[in-house]
Amino acid sequence: MLEAFDATLLARLQFAFTVSFHFIFPSFTIGLASYLAVLEALWLWTGRSVYLDLFKYWLKIFALTFGMGVVSGIVMSYQFGTNWSVFSDRAGPIVGPLMAYEVLTAFFLEAGFLGVMLFGMNRVGRTLHFVATFAVAVGTFISAFWILAANSWMQTPVGYAVGANGQFLPADWLAIVFNPSFPYRLVHTVFAAYLTTALVVGAVGAWHLLRERGNEGARTMFSMAMGMITVVAPLQIVAGDQHGLNTLEHQPVKVMAMEGHFQSHDNGAPLVLFAWPDQAEGKNLYAVEVPKLSSLILKHSLDAPLKGLDTVDRKDWPPVAIVFWAFRIMVGLGTLMLLLALVSLWARVRHRLYDWPLLHRFAVAMGPAGFVAVIAGWVTTEVGRQPFTVHGLLRTADSISPLQAPAVAVSLLAFIVVYFIVFGAGVLYILRLMSQSPQRGEEGPHRSQPVRAAGITPAPQVSDGGN
Amino acid sequence: MLAFDLPTVWAFIIAFAIFAYVVMDGFDLGIGILFSWIPTGRERDTAMNSIAPVWDGNETWLVLGGGGLLAAFPLAYGTILSALYAPIVAMLLALIFRGVAFEFRWRDPGHRTWWDIAFSVGSFGAAFAQGVTLGALLQGIAVENRAYAGGWFDWLSPFSALVGLCLIVGYALLGATWLIMKSEGTLQVRCYRLAFGLGIATIVAIAAVSAYTPFLSDVYWQRWFAWPQVLFTAQVPLLVTIAAVVFFASLMRRHHYTPFLMTLLIFTLSLAGLGISLFPYVVPPKISIWDAAAPAASLKFMLPGALVMVPIILAYTGYSYWVFRGKTGHEGYH
Numbered sequence: 001m002l003e004a005f006d007a008t009l010l011a012r013l014q015f016a017f018t019v020s021f022h023f024i025f026p027s028f029t030i031g032l033a034s035y036l037a038v039l040e041a042l043w044l045w046t047g048r049s050v051y052l053d054l055f056k057y058w059l060k061i062f063a064l065t066f067g068m069g070v071v072s073g074i075v076m077s078y079q080f081g082t083n084w085s086v087f088s089d090r091a092g093p094i095v096g097p098l099m100a101y102e103v104l105t106a107f108f109l110e111a112g113f114l115g116v117m118l119f120g121m122n123r124v125g126r127t128l129h130f131v132a133t134f135a136v137a138v139g140t141f142i143s144a145f146w147i148l149a150a151n152s153w154m155q156t157p158v159g160y161a162v163g164a165n166g167q168f169l170p171a172d173w174l175a176i177v178f179n180p181s182f183p184y185r186l187v188h189t190v191f192a193a194y195l196t197t198a199l200v201v202g203a204v205g206a207w208h209l210l211r212e213r214g215n216e217g218a219r220t221m222f223s224m225a226m227g228m229i230t231v232v233a234p235l236q237i238v239a240g241d242q243h244g245l246n247t248l249e250h251q252p253v254k255v256m257a258m259e260g261h262f263q264s265h266d267n268g269a270p271l272v273l274f275a276w277p278d279q280a281e282g283k284n285l286y287a288v289e290v291p292k293l294s295s296l297i298l299k300h301s302l303d304a305p306l307k308g309l310d311t312v313d314r315k316d317w318p319p320v321a322i323v324f325w326a327f328r329i330m331v332g333l334g335t336l337m338l339l340l341a342l343v344s345l346w347a348r349v350r351h352r353l354y355d356w357p358l359l360h361r362f363a364v365a366m367g368p369a370g371f372v373a374v375i376a377g378w379v380t381t382e383v384g385r386q387p388f389t390v391h392g393l394l395r396t397a398d399s400i401s402p403l404q405a406p407a408v409a410v411s412l413l414a415f416i417v418v419y420f421i422v423f424g425a426g427v428l429y430i431l432r433l434m435s436q437s438p439q440r441g442e443e444g445p446h447r448s449q450p451v452r453a454a455g456i457t458p459a460p461q462v463s464d465g466g467n
Numbered sequence: 468m469l470a471f472d473l474p475t476v477w478a479f480i481i482a483f484a485i486f487a488y489v490v491m492d493g494f495d496l497g498i499g500i501l502f503s504w505i506p507t508g509r510e511r512d513t514a515m516n517s518i519a520p521v522w523d524g525n526e527t528w529l530v531l532g533g534g535g536l537l538a539a540f541p542l543a544y545g546t547i548l549s550a551l552y553a554p555i556v557a558m559l560l561a562l563i564f565r566g567v568a569f570e571f572r573w574r575d576p577g578h579r580t581w582w583d584i585a586f587s588v589g590s591f592g593a594a595f596a597q598g599v600t601l602g603a604l605l606q607g608i609a610v611e612n613r614a615y616a617g618g619w620f621d622w623l624s625p626f627s628a629l630v631g632l633c634l635i636v637g638y639a640l641l642g643a644t645w646l647i648m649k650s651e652g653t654l655q656v657r658c659y660r661l662a663f664g665l666g667i668a669t670i671v672a673i674a675a676v677s678a679y680t681p682f683l684s685d686v687y688w689q690r691w692f693a694w695p696q697v698l699f700t701a702q703v704p705l706l707v708t709i710a711a712v713v714f715f716a717s718l719m720r721r722h723h724y725t726p727f728l729m730t731l732l733i734f735t736l737s738l739a740g741l742g743i744s745l746f747p748y749v750v751p752p753k754i755s756i757w758d759a760a761a762p763a764a765s766l767k768f769m770l771p772g773a774l775v776m777v778p779i780i781l782a783y784t785g786y787s788y789w790v791f792r793g794k795t796g797h798e799g800y801h
Contacts, residue, residue, distance in 0.1 A: 064570045070523055071566035075559045077533045081548025082555055088548075089613060092541020093761040097769045100538040103531045104776040111527045112783045115520025116790055123790050163762065165613070167541070170764040401549035402614050411556045418560050422567050429574040445573070 008400050010408040011083040014415060016382075018075050020375050021419050025069030027374045030144055030190065031197025032062050033137035035224075036117075040133050044126060050216050053442040057217065058201070061433050063118050063445045068426045070111075072419075077103075083408065087389050087399035094160060094168050094176060095150045102146035110139035118445050141190070148189055152182035154390050155381070156250045168390065180250050184243040185381075191236040192377065195337060196370025198228035202340075203367025206360035208437040217438030219354050222363070226344035226353065233341040237334060241297075247381075248298055251391060253312050254384035257323035259294055260284050261308040268292035269306035274328070277320040282309065318386040326379035333373040340366050473767065474760035477539040478749070480773050484535055486738050488528035490641065490731055495522045497642020499565050499590020500635055502583060504661060510654040511583065517649040517795040519569055524784055526562070538769055542613060543749040543759040550608045550615040551600050551622050558596035565589030591635060598634030602627030605744065606683050607752045626679055633672035637734065640665040644727035649795045662726055663718055669730075670711050673737055677704070680744055684752060687744050703740045707733055 036058055043051035077099070080088045088096075116124060116132040124132070159175030160168045170176060205222030208215050248255045256262075260272040262282045271293035275284035295304040309317055340362060347353045385391055389399045495518040505511050536544040548555055568586035572579045603622035610616055643662040647655055681688040691700050710732045717725035747755045760766065 064574065067523070067567055067570045070526065071563040074526065074530055074533075074562055077530045077537075078548060078555055078559060080537060081533070081544045082552050083549075085545030085549040085614065088537055088545035089542050092537050092544060093765040096534065096538030096541055096544075096761065097765050097772075099534045100531070100769050101772050103527065103534045104772050104780070107527045107530055108524065108776070108780040108784070111524035112780065112787050114523055115787050119520050120790050167762070169762045170768065173764075173768050401545070401552075402616070403549065403552065404619065407552060407619055411552070414556065414560060418563060422563055425571060425575070426567060429571060433574070445570075 007403050007405040007408050008397050010405055010412055011400050011403065012396065014083060014408060014412040015079060016379075017412070017419070018072065018079060018415055020378070021423060022069070022072040022076055023374065023378060024371055025065050025072060026140065026143070027193045027196050027371065028200065029062065029065050029069055030140040030193035031195075032058060032065065033133075033140045034194070035197055035201065036062060037130075037133050037137040038224075040130050044130060049440065050220050053217050053438055053440060054221055056442040056444045057438045059118065060445050061430055064426055064430050064433070066110075066114060068423055072423070075415075081401075082411075083401050083403065084389070084399050085401035087394065090167050090394060090399075091154070091390055092167075094153060094170050097170075098146050098150040098153070098177070102143055102150075106139045106143035106146065109142065110136050113139070121444060144190060144193070145186065148186050149177045149179070149182055152185045153177075153179045155179075155185075155385055156181040157390050157393060168393075181243075181246055184239070184246045187239045188236070188243045188377075191232055191239055192370070192374050194228060194232050195236055196374055198225045198232065199337070199340075199363075199366050199368075199370040201225040202229065202363045203365075204434045206363035207434070209354060210357060210360045210364070212437060213355055215437055217440075217442075221438070222360075223348075223353060226341075226348065226363070229337060230341040230345045230348075233334070233337045237338060240331075240334065245298065247384075251385065252307065253309070253316065254318065254323065254381070255298070256307070256309045256312070257318045257320045257384055258327040258380060259298075259306075260287070260320065260324045261294070261306060262320075263310055264306065264308040265295070266305045268296075268303045269294040269298075269308075271297065272324075275324070277324050279317070279320050282314075316387065318384050323380055323384045326376045326383065330373045330376040330380060333369045333376070336366060336369060337373075472757075473763055473770070474539070474756045475747075476770070477535075477760070477766055478747070478756045480777070481532060481535045481539060482738075482742060483777075484528050484531045486735070488525070488532055489738065490734050491525035491528060492522070493638045493734065494518070494641040494645035494727075495525055496565075496590045496594050497638040497640065498646065499586050499642075500594060500639040501642050501646075501661060502587040502590070505654070505657070507580075507583070510650075510657070513650055513654055513795050514646055515569065515572070517646065520791050521788060522566075522569060524787065526566070529562075535773075539761055539766060540749055540756065540759040541761055543754060543756075546608060546610055546613075546615050546750050546754065546759075547604065550617060551603055553619070554596040554599045554603070554622055558593050558600070561589040561592030561596060563589070565593065590638075594635045594638045595631040598631035599623075599627045601634070601741075602630030605630070605680060605741075605751070608750050610750060610753050626683065629679065630676055633669075633676055636665060636668045636672050637737075640669045641727070641730050641734070644730045648723055648727045651794050659718060659721065663715075666711070666714055666718065666730075669733065670707075673707065673733070677740065686752065690744055700743055703736055703743070707736050710736065 036055055039051050039055040039058070042048070043055060080095075113132040113135040116129065117136050120132065121129050153176055156179050157168070158179050159170065159172035161171045163169045201221050202225030205218045205220075205225055208218035209222055212218065244255065244258075247258075257277075259269070260275050260277050261269060262277070262284065268291065270289035270291045272284060273288045273290060275287035275289075277283075278285050292302045295306055296302050298304075298306065309320070343359055343362065344353065347356050347359050353359075387396050388394060389396050498514050498518055502511065502514070505514050533544070536547075564585040565587075566589075568582040568589065572582040572586070575582065599622060602624070606624060606626055608615065608617065609621065640662060643658045643665055646658040647662060650658065681691055691697065710729050714726055714729035714733070717729060745751060747757070749756050749759050
């Protein structure tokens with residue numbers, strides 16, 4: 001079967017697989033680090049023990065998630081060289097320094113204070129411990145800043161010159177960092193991380209409310225999560241819309257694929273709700289359309305003309321069906337998040353936030369929605385940029401290392417097997433931790449085993465491997 | 468010749484990152500390598516706890532080494548990593564297994580043995596792959612038209628395998644002496660015994676690699692034995708010998724800190740020796756740091772970041788080690 005794939009496609013699959021798996025973790029830890037900082041701040045401010053209990057409850061989950069994010073992230077920092085050496089050589093002078101700044105300003109900050117945050121509560125005192133938690137939270141944000149600057153530059157490259165050896169040479173660093181798509185992508189991604197985390201926290205709270213309506217920890221986390229979703233979900237829709245308009249300006253071909261617009265429309269383009277985009281034929285099959293709505297959304301005018309893929313050379317088309325559907329999955333889930341926000345707001349106004357099982361079931365079902373939406377969003381933007389790594393300038397096919405297909409195939413299989421074993425186990429452990437309800441006097445990471453064996457605390461932390 | 472231009476400065480910064488990585492992740496990889504010789508239960512828990520708060524920061528130096536190489540020497544980054552594809556991928560996979568074991572072994576007592584094996588095998592694998600990578604780099608990488616031009620298995624040779632084994636031994640010594648510093652009682656006694664054998668093995672390993680290297684290329688031979696710089700280069704083996712004598716004496720006298728510090732010194736000298744062999748080549752035998760360097764605009768942009776941030780990083784890393792100073796308990800941090 002593998003003979004059908006060339007090294008470029010395999011290397012792309014490998015990158016897509018490892019980066020998707022990796023991004024699941026930071027999209028959760030960016031939000032969770034901030035949530036932990038808020039919980040600890042509330043505890044220090046109000047003195048209410050429920051905040052400390054919740055802090056310790058989520059800290060254990062954070063420790064697991066962060067570890068997986070670190071090891072899957074190291075893979076990313078080396079994959080540019082192993083599989084994309086030509087890209088590294090040519091774009092390295094611009095992308096490299098941005099990533100070096102990420103390591104220098106963010107990764108070390110997170111890693112340096114993570115140990116204190118996880119294990120140092122009784123060694124450094126409350127204030128310094130809060131400083132450590134805050135530093136980790138800030139670190140996750142700084143990390144997002146730099147890596148999104150690098151990614152956005154690849155989407156909307158500016159501020160560069162091209163050297164005699166084909167390298168992209170930095171001409172204006174301020175323009176490179178604050179490239180046209182960067183502010184939009186940063187806001188959209190950080191909101192997505194906050195939403196993802198709030199959906200998970202809300203689902204865990206709802207799960208325990210369904211079992212134990214009076215659990216104070218479950219009530220507090222559910223209320224905080226629903227509040228967060230109520231604020232951020234509408235903002236995210238606005239941010240996403242603005243990001244889309246920015247993409248229309250700078251990467252119109254991507255928007256054509258997202259919209260499924262094979263044909264140009266001189267007099268108002270329809271919004272294609274559902275269809276099966278047929279790349280070879282260059283048209284949509286089974287299309288369900290709303291006339292002129294796409295022009296209204298994108299151009300704020302019913303009759304505004306919109307160009308289609310028929311104005312673009314076929315060799316510059318992205319894979320339309322993937323972009324089209326990934327975009328719809330993201331938007332669909334975003335709409336459901338808005339619905340959850342509105343329903344929970346209604347419940348809050350009517351004082352039924354903690355005793356409305358239907359809402360709690362809805363919140364549980366929406367627990368994984370953030371992750372799916374985040375991955376779908378990245379698929380939309382990354383596949384939508386194809387067939388280029390540096391948009392319009394460096395083709396994906398010209399970016400790859402001089403590798404033979406079998407070498408890439410073997411490493412891809414190895415990554416798939418290892419990731420499913422390791423991260424499968426990790427997700428299982430996280431779900432086990434989540435399935436335990438938050439308790440008074442919650443303990444932090446690693447307190448459990450030898451001490452518990454001595455019988456000091458009740459209820460083993462983890463059910464014994466299901467035995 | 469040794470003008471301090473930007474590529475030279477960056478070569479030293481990246482060399483420092485690699486040095487920091489090797490000694491810091493070295494001792495926590497070393498503990499993984501020694502795991503089979505440490506009994507299950509309190510001793511293993513203590514060994515694990517002694518590195519749990521710091522391993523993540525230690526591994527970040529590896530990301531800085533990779534990211535810094537991409538940023539400062541993009542051509543070298545692309546060439547080296549695609550030439551050494553198999554050992555690099557093996558190292559990444561091994562690091563995944565051992566990295567997750569830190570949390571997983573606590574979360575799943577039913578499968579703790581399994582994750583301990585993952586921790587141990589992952590540490591062995593990462594150390595060996597790093598050694599093979601270093602060995603393969605030293606023996607030279609075929610390059611044409613700014614790209615790797617060799618075969619899939621060029622990295623595999625008796626020399627690269629030898630360096631792989633040597634790095635395992637060296638990391639194990641770092642791990643044993645770290646534990647001497649951080650533990651008490653039976654675990655410490657056990658580590659004194661392990662450190663003695665590993666110390667001998669490390670000296671033999673360094674001697675073997677040092678003896679082999681000059682025969683890899685005439686350039687290395689000239690670098691080490693040409694008159695008059697032999698007066699300078701001869702200081703390296705001399706200092707290693709002195710450090711080794713102090714190391715064994717401190718083991719005999721049951722010092723807590725000196726064995727680790729002497730091992731650090733031996734590693735520092737070995738890496739200095741490596742620098743003497745390689746400089747100014749980043750991808751021997753053809754690509755020098757000036758050939759591979761990113762344009763001055765890139766190097767200048769990053770320089771303040773590195774010069775300001777690295778000292779700050781060292782300061783708060785030092786603080787983190789200070790917080791967890793002293794002997795480690797077996798029961799986890801409270």
